[in-house]
Amino acid sequence: MLNSDATDHATGNAEIARQFAALGDPIRFAIIDRLAREGEVPAGALSEGFAVSAPAVSRHLGVLHKAGLVQRRVEGQRRLYSVAPESMRRIALWTLSHRAFWQGSLSRLDALIALEEHSDD
Amino acid sequence: MLNSDATDHATGNAEIARQFAALGDPIRFAIIDRLAREGEVPAGALSEGFAVSAPAVSRHLGVLHKAGLVQRRVEGQRRLYSVAPESMRRIALWTLSHRAFWQGSLSRLDALIALEEHSDD
DNA sequence: TCGCTGTTTAACATATTTGTTAATTAACCG
DNA sequence: CGGTTAATTAACAAATATGTTAAACAGCGA
Numbered sequence: 001m002l003n004s005d006a007t008d009h010a011t012g013n014a015e016i017a018r019q020f021a022a023l024g025d026p027i028r029f030a031i032i033d034r035l036a037r038e039g040e041v042p043a044g045a046l047s048e049g050f051a052v053s054a055p056a057v058s059r060h061l062g063v064l065h066k067a068g069l070v071q072r073r074v075e076g077q078r079r080l081y082s083v084a085p086e087s088m089r090r091i092a093l094w095t096l097s098h099r100a101f102w103q104g105s106l107s108r109l110d111a112l113i114a115l116e117e118h119s120d121d
Numbered sequence: 122m123l124n125s126d127a128t129d130h131a132t133g134n135a136e137i138a139r140q141f142a143a144l145g146d147p148i149r150f151a152i153i154d155r156l157a158r159e160g161e162v163p164a165g166a167l168s169e170g171f172a173v174s175a176p177a178v179s180r181h182l183g184v185l186h187k188a189g190l191v192q193r194r195v196e197g198q199r200r201l202y203s204v205a206p207e208s209m210r211r212i213a214l215w216t217l218s219h220r221a222f223w224q225g226s227l228s229r230l231d232a233l234i235a236l237e238e239h240s241d242d
Numbered sequence: 243t244c245g246c247t248g249t250t251t252a253a254c255a256t257a258t259t260t261g262t263t264a265a266t267t268a269a270c271c272g
Numbered sequence: 273c274g275g276t277t278a279a280t281t282a283a284c285a286a287a288t289a290t291g292t293t294a295a296a297c298a299g300c301g302a
Binding site: 013014016017018020021022023024025026029030033036037083085086088089091092095096098099100101102 | 134135137138139141142143144145146147150151154157204206207209210212213214216217219220221222223
């Protein structure tokens with residue numbers, strides 16, 4: 001058991017973990033997936049789309065907003081939500097930093113060899 | 122409020138959401154990050170690296186295993202854990218499927234993305 | 243102003259998650 | 273066999289998350 005550095009090697013690991021946690025709920029994941037496809041969607045439309053009450057969706061949106069995954073824009077009485085691009089980029093970057101594990105159909109050993117070969121990133 | 126299809130448009134959304142949930146815990150995220158860098162690591166070594174007890178790490182590994190994110194190999198009295206490549210690929214593909222949201226601004230990254238450009242959408 | 247629509251906050255019950263320590267299982271070695 | 277190491281499972285407390293309904297807030301328009 002070491003200090004907290006041991007659980008947080010790279011910069012911003014805690015933040016991306018919180019973003020993954022936000023994406024971990026099926027409803028929130030579906031919300032993000034839908035926003036990424038449809039662009040801006042008002043809260044009310046999302047409530048109709050998912051099988052929980054409007055207050056529940058509202059709080060899910062709050063969680064996503066707090067995690068930095070969505071942006072909110074006020075237009076009249078509606079709140080229009082959309083995906084925050086930077087957050088998606090952060091997640092994509094993380095997957096790319098470990099791309100040796102998913103590029104092609106690599107075995108675990110191949111992945112490690114690939115990691116050795118381009119150790120930059 | 123529609124039926125459950127509305128919260129699960131694409132195939133396997135529930136599964137990837139569970140994987141995000143597994144990655145959402147800071148310790149589990151750090152475990153995955155470390156396994157992706159180091160390859161196979163026995164449970165005991167992980168326990169030493171993170172600031173919680175061995176049983177706690179063991180259960181985190183169980184969660185990761187159940188979510189399909191890690192593989193377990195028994196060697197003598199040790200259990201060697203490693204990242205399951207397919208799960209990483211699934212997450213990477215999800216980010217790529219929404220790359221319109223993040224590919225805009227990083228030029229060094231654009232080259233990497235260009236390599237994947239032929240694959241989907 | 244009043245009522246209507248859109249959305250969030252409050253209050254609360256229930257379920258899940260996470261951590262701890264103690265006990266258990268399994269393999270190794272004298 | 274008996275002791276030691278490696279890891280998991282059991283039992284339980286505390287914290288967090290999720291859903292509901294009711295109330296509150298805010299903008300729109302007659």
